[in-house]
Amino acid sequence: MADIGVGVRATGVAYAFGRTQVLAGVDLSVPYGRVTGLVGEKGEGKTTLLLVLATLLAPDTGRVEIAGVDAVARPAEARAALGWLPDTFGVHDRLTVVEYLDLFGAAHRLHARDVAVRTGELLALTGLAGQARERVHALPRGQRQRLGLARALVHRPRVLLLDEPLSGLDSAARAALRDLLLRLAAEEGTAILLSGGALTEMAGLADRVVLLDRGRAVGERPASGPFPDLGPREVR
Numbered sequence: 097m098a099d100i101g102v103g104v105r106a107t108g109v110a111y112a113f114g115r116t117q118v119l120a121g122v123d124l125s126v127p128y129g130r131v132t133g134l135v136g137e138k139g140e141g142k143t144t145l146l147l148v149l150a151t152l153l154a155p156d157t158g159r160v161e162i163a164g165v166d167a168v169a170r171p172a173e174a175r176a177a178l179g180w181l182p183d184t185f186g187v188h189d190r191l192t193v194v195e196y197l198d199l200f201g202a203a204h205r206l207h208a209r210d211v212a213v214r215t216g217e218l219l220a221l222t223g224l225a226g227q228a229r230e231r232v233h234a235l236p237r238g239q240r241q242r243l244g245l246a247r248a249l250v251h252r253p254r255v256l257l258l259d260e261p262l263s264g265l266d267s268a269a270r271a272a273l274r275d276l277l278l279r280l281a282a283e284e285g286t287a288i289l290l291s292g293g294a295l296t297e298m299a300g301l302a303d304r305v306v307l308l309d310r311g312r313a314v315g316e317r318p319a320s321g322p323f324p325d326l327g328p329r330e331v332r
């Protein structure tokens with residue numbers, strides 16, 4: 097049965113690239129109004145899991161629900177409810193920030209008059225109003241990440257999936273992005289899942305942290321406590 101209490105519910109998700117079994121039965125839930133962190137060593141499959149949740153890879157087995165929609169059976173419907181920020185994304189060099197967001201508004205089939213309104217809202221939300229006429233390729237990385245986030249939010253998704261959004265940012269840019277994500281969760285009730293290589297990235301941001309280890313999600317816990325079931329294993 098569809099679960100409408102959580103934005104994302106993955107059950108028994110498995111995925112292999114050829115003979116490499118990357119995900120081996122992942123169970124995970126991402127509640128609304130909360131920031132959930134996904135951590136794990138390099139190559140543990142964080143990106144692969146996010147791609148499956150974002151409907152960009154179909155799992156070999158298992159179930160994914162996005163906002164109560166069976167994302168494997170009805171990916172287009174699931175996509176309408178989710179925003180996705182990949183670890184790297186192309187920008188259209190010659191566009192300005194405002195043109196870039198207008199383009200994605202149109203791509204999401206917003207009505208022409210709503211595109212400008214939504215772009216204005218997103219510029220205000222992400223603190224990019226001052227950069228509206230700047231060319232996208234010239235933005236520093238922190239502003240570019242906020243633009244990527246604005247793009248992911250164009251259609252007001254209830255679920256937000258972000259792949260290592262904090263990596264490569266300086267501390268001021270990290271703080272700005274953290275604040276933005278916390279506000280989205282608290283004020284809009286968005287279910288947010290973000291990956292990061294290090295547990296320390298999640299401090300002060302994620303309410304809950306899920307560790308991906310050997311193809312499974314283990315040790316789901318509040319961000320401030322230890323992973324009790326891991327024994328002596330070190331988590332960065």
Ligand SMILES: Nc1ncnc2c1ncn2[C@@H]1O[C@H](COP(=O)(O)OP(=O)(O)OP(=O)(O)O)[C@@H](O)[C@H]1O
Nearest residue numbers: 113116118136137138139140141142143144145293
């Ligand atoms: N297209 C692909 N073809 C074959 N193997 C792949 C492919 N993409 C990823 N892999 C392998 O799958 C495993 C998981 O990769 P993934 O990128 O999901 O890990 P990750 O936890 O996100 O790592 P990182 O922290 O480096 O981003 C790795 O062993 C990787 O080499």
